[in-house]
Amino acid sequence: MKTIKELRGMLDKKEVSSVELTKEYLDRADSLNGEVNAYITISRDEALDEAERADKKIAEGGALPLTGIPLAVKDNICIEGVRTTCASKMLENFKPIYNATAIEKLNEQGAVYLGKTNMDEFAMGGSSQTSYFGGPKNPYDTERVPGGSSGGSAAAVAADMCAAALGSDTGGSIRQPSSFCGVTGLKPTYGTVSRYGLIAFASSLDQIGPIANSAEDCGIILNAIAGRDRHDQTSRDTGVSDYTSLIGESVKGKKIAMPKEFFGEGIDDEVKESVFAAAKFFEENGAELVEVSIPTLKYAVSSYYLLACAEASSNLARYDGVKYGYRTEDAESFDELIKRSRYEGFGREVKRRILLGTYALSSGYYDAYYKKAMAVRQQFIKEHKSIFEKCDVMLTPTAPTVAYKCDENIDDPVKMYLADICTVTSNMVGIPTVSTPCGYDKNGMPIGVSISANHFEDAKVIQFADCFEKQFSKQAARI
Amino acid sequence: MSEIFDTVIGLEVHAELLTNSKVFCTCSAEFGGDPNTHICPACTGQPGALPVINHRAVEFAVKAGLAFDCEINRYSRFDRKNYFYPDLPKAYQISQLDLPLCINGKVELSTGTVVRLNRIHLEEDAGKLTHDDYNGESLADYNRCSVPLIEIVTEPDIKSAEEAAEFVAKLGQYLKYLGVCDAKMQEGSIRADVNISLKRKGDEKLGERAEIKNLNSMKAITRAIKFEEERQAEIILSGGTVEQETRRFDDNQGRTKPMRNKENANDYRYFPEPDILAVTFTDEDIEKIRATIPALPKERKEKYINEYKISENDAEVLTSEKYISDFFDDTVAIYPEYKNVANLFLTEIMRRVKETESEEIPFSPEDFAEVVKMADKNTVNRNDAKDIIRTMFEEGGKPMEIAKAKNYLVVEDNAAIADFVEAMLDEKAELLEQYFAGKQNIFGFFMGQATKGLQGKATPRSIKEYLETAIEKRKNK
Incomplete structure (x- = not known):
């Protein structure tokens, strides 16, 4: 298991070529994918072509931080000509243009x-x-889930089937699988990375981010993908040129907010212990722990699901069988074409959320649901603002539990939704949060700690996560 | 009928904006083109593609708002209007619900009616479907998807089909003046939805209304309204109630037909568009846009009537279109004989531009000013001046060159006048006697002969002067 930083050194010193490296990862991906199922598509030929080009670039002395580094990409991020499915029958054969x-x-x-x-x-x-x-499946225990929704990306990194990966995070989809798979995942500040080409789930919450073997690697990838994009009006020029620049700076004297609501009922004891231990580490290094409160947290999951599903119901309306994607056969009318294409093309959970969102936006319900959820969101922004006026970062568990068995929870959507309690507020507020491994439970399953900071302070959360990682001894996945 | 009922009409007029690119992507917004050639990932609703607002379209909408005395919202937002239709690739239209760009405007009609504008908002157009019944297929052309539209919504202040038509015409005229819309109804640049209801005279309460969708000609607007007035009156008079419903107008049959009723109305599930940032303006931004608004027809017309002393009718025609009024203004700036310029303009230029519908006058105001001046100063005859204008239209060329080539230039050759007139009077001594004896109309005959014989060498005025003196002399002999 090597970090991007280590691979960069090897490539630049010509100890290994990108083609060799790519082959190694591809071979490992091929041999493990049957068990882990981290990849929907492995594009061997294209990868080797790209590696060859990268080797040339390296030979010419034009290597950049990610030149020749083999990455995996979540299947909701468009690569021209490469099948991009969103793990849906609806886009089973869809190739972006x-x-x-x-x-x-x-x-x-x-x-x-x-x-x-x-x-x-x-x-x-x-x-x-x-x-x-x-x-x-989770590389630490293939009977368990890798988390989600970026479970494949996190599992691929944990199983060394890639050097790092891109994921996307709408309500914890980078951080929670990173926590479950014992790797580091960063949800950048909303607007830091362009969403253009990220197949939308909930536009005001979605953000692309890295999943990697270290916080520093996350910073290296963020350096590459961040920036204002003329194709995405919500993207921003953050004014940060190097997200790894704070690495190595002392945390002494820094104030770490510990919101009490994140350590209450519903959080596993082992998780709590590990996260407290991480907090203790920072305290021992001179940081000050400050208990704070986010009283609105009890409304987090319900308001998040209303907003996310409302936006999703609109974002996913374009899959109508007319232009691309799955189309039902022999429809007699447009109404029938769209109804049947959507009924047959979408899975149960997607349909559940589309219905929930459609309901929340319907005339007569809008004020009670969507509007109220927006008000809660405003309240979250206020409460976080006041925390970051006093504190540098905020430390919380990434998930209430470790990765569960594949057959648990799946049939109980409400229980599944409630498990997002620790991650959704970061998206609602739009702040950067990194999750990094901080311990293992009695079964050896990874536990993650989350570090958040104020808007556009992504470098700070990378600094704190890196500081913790430097002294933490990771246990490799068993696979 | 109008003795029993008042007609109450509100309009929603859609006008396509004349921006080069679409409102939420950089594709060409030009009308037509081969199907699906002005498209990109954003306007075809590809997964992952995002809209980006065209600020030029925002500026155009604000310009329209300012021209109609609207207030401009300093903070304006976009919303998604969700519905499924094959010509709408994202399955939502980006529009504006709660915070449109412009609110509370007004348009005055010649009847004295002031039509209040509820709002002007910016939105995107949908694509076009062609149904191929032979092959049982529907074909979608997305070129028009995301072409910018403004929707102008009135209060129910319009009282007749004629007023509705005048309102739409006036909107078109103003939008064209502003350069924000070409107002070509036949190309769909302006389309109107008509909300119409009847109420018994003296009643306060409005009746149930019908909405007639997508009327795309003046004729369709007036015919649809007149048909609805009769249909609704019949229903009410026979004791029935008008249903609130959406109808469409069948041009061939000249009647409106039901599309959907209230129960089947769409729930558009509007919510704030998360992909587009709110649009904000400072007072300075608004003043900058206001500064780009040209003088509008009302102002120009008043100037023509009051300062140039041109009749109201003529002023109306001269301000009907901006390019016409501009040409006129440029001409009188060079040669400020307002009435003379107006007369030749109205008879010679207006007729031709109307015939060709080209909206282009193929010569400059300088050239036209010169022709008017030549006619006024008798450098050429007035009829020849008209022919010079015709030539400039049909063949091009400069006024003086044409006048020379066609031998229209009047040269005052006094010797020639004397020779010709004296010879004529000698020859027609008998006629002259008859004139002296009281046959007054013989003077006209002499004038005619002389003018004809002296063509190009003298003006009628100098011929007349010489003839009068010559006759006087012979009389006194």
Whole structure:
């Protein structure tokens, strides 16, 4: 298991070529994918072509931080000409006609794409088991889920089937699988990475981010993909040129907010212990722990699901069988075509959320649901603002539990939704949050700690996560 | 009928904006083109593609708002209007619900009616479907998807089909003046939805209304309204109630037909568009846009009537279109004989531009000013001046060159006048006697002969002057 930083050194010193490296990862991906199912598509030929080009670039002395580094990409991020399914029957054979901006930016660096990773259908879920292509498995215990929705990306990184991966995070979809799979995942500040080419789930919450073996690697990838994009009005020029620049700076004297609501009922004791231990580590290094409160947290999950599903119901309306994607056969009318295409093309969870969102936006219900949820969102923003006026970062568990068995929870949507309690507020507020492994439970399953900061302070959360990682001894996945 | 009922009409007029690119992507917004050639991932609703607002379209909408005395919302937002239809690739239209760009405007009609505008908002157009019944297929052309539209919504202040037609015409005229819409109804640049109800005279309460969708000609607007007035009156008079419903107008049959009733009305599930940032303006931004608004017909017309002393009718015609009024203004700036310029303009230029519908005058105001001046100064005869204008239209060329080539230039050759007139009077001594004897109309004959014989060498005025003196002399002999 090597970090991007280590691989960069090896490539630059010509200890290994990108083609060799890519082959190694591809071979491992091929041999493990039957068991882990991290990839929906492995694109060997394209990857080797890209690696060859990267080797040339390296030989010419033009290597950039990600030149020749083999990455995996979540299957809801468009790569031109490469099947991009969103793990749905609806897009089973869909090939985008354009590159996502994040992909364009990685192309500029000469990164290599090994393939497209498994996920919950349309990124809707926390287990990745709603995938039309069968759920991916957790490399620490293949009877367990890798988390979701970026479960394939997290599992691929944990199982060393790629050097790092892109995921997307709408309500915890990068951080929770990173926590479940014992890797580091960063949800950047909303607007840091262009969403152009990220197949939308909930536009005001979605954000592309890295999943990697270290916080520093996350920073290296973020350096490559961040920036204002003329294709995405919500993207921002953050003014940060290097997200790893704070690495190595002392945390002494820094104030760490510990919101009490995140350590109450519903959080596993082992998780609590590990996260407290991480907090203790920072305290021992001179940081000050400050108990704070986010009283509105009890409304987090319900308001998140109303907003996310409302936006999703509109974002997913374009899958009507007319232009691309799954189309039912022999429909007699347009109404029938669209009804049947959507009925047959979408899975249960996606349909559940579309219905929920449609209901929340319907005339007569809008004020009671959508509007109220928006008010809660405003309240969250206020409460977080006041926390970050006093504190530098906030420390919380990433998930209430460790990865559960594949057959648990899946049939109880409400229980599944409630498990998002620790992650959704970061999306509602739009702040950066990184999850990094901080311990293992009695079964050896990874536990993650989350570090959040104020808007556009992504470098700070990377600094804190890196500081913790440097002293933490990771246990490799058993696979 | 109008003795029993008042007609109450509100309009929703859609006008396509003349921006080069579409409102939420950079594709060409030009009308037509081969099917699906002005398209991109964004306007065809490809997964992952995002809309990006065209600020030029925003500016155009604000310009329209300012021209109709609207207030401009300093904070304006876009919303999604969700519905499924094959010509709408995203399955939602980006529009504006709660916070449109412009609110509370007004348009005055010649009848004295002031039509209040509820709002002007910016939105995107949908694509076009062609149904191929032979093959049982529907074909979608997305070129028009995301072409910018403004929707102008009135209060129910319009009282007749004629007023509705005048309102739409006036909107078109103003939008064209502003350069924000070409107002070509036949190309769908302006389309109107008509909300119409009847109420008994003296009643306060409005009746149930019918909405007639997508009327795309003046004729359709007036015919649809007249048909609805009769249909609704018949229902009410026979004791029935008008149903609130959406109807369409069948041009061939000249009647409106039901599309959907209230129960089947769409629930568009509007919500704020998360992909587009709110649009905000400072007072300075608005003043900058206001500064780009040209003088509008009302102002120009008043100037023509009051300062140029042109009749109201003529002023109306001269301000009907901006290019016409501009040409006229440019001409009188060079040669400020307002009435003379107006007369030749109205008879010679207006007729031709109307015939060709080209909206282009193929010569400059300088050239036209010169022709008017030549006629006024008798450098050419007035009829020849008209022919010079015709030539400039049909063949091109400069006024003086044409006048020379066609031998229209009047040269005052006094010797020639004397020779010709004296010879004529000698020859027609008998006629002259008869004139002296009281046959007054013989003077006209002399004038005619002389003018004809002296063509190009003298003006009628100098011929007349010489003839009068010559006759006087002979009389006194």
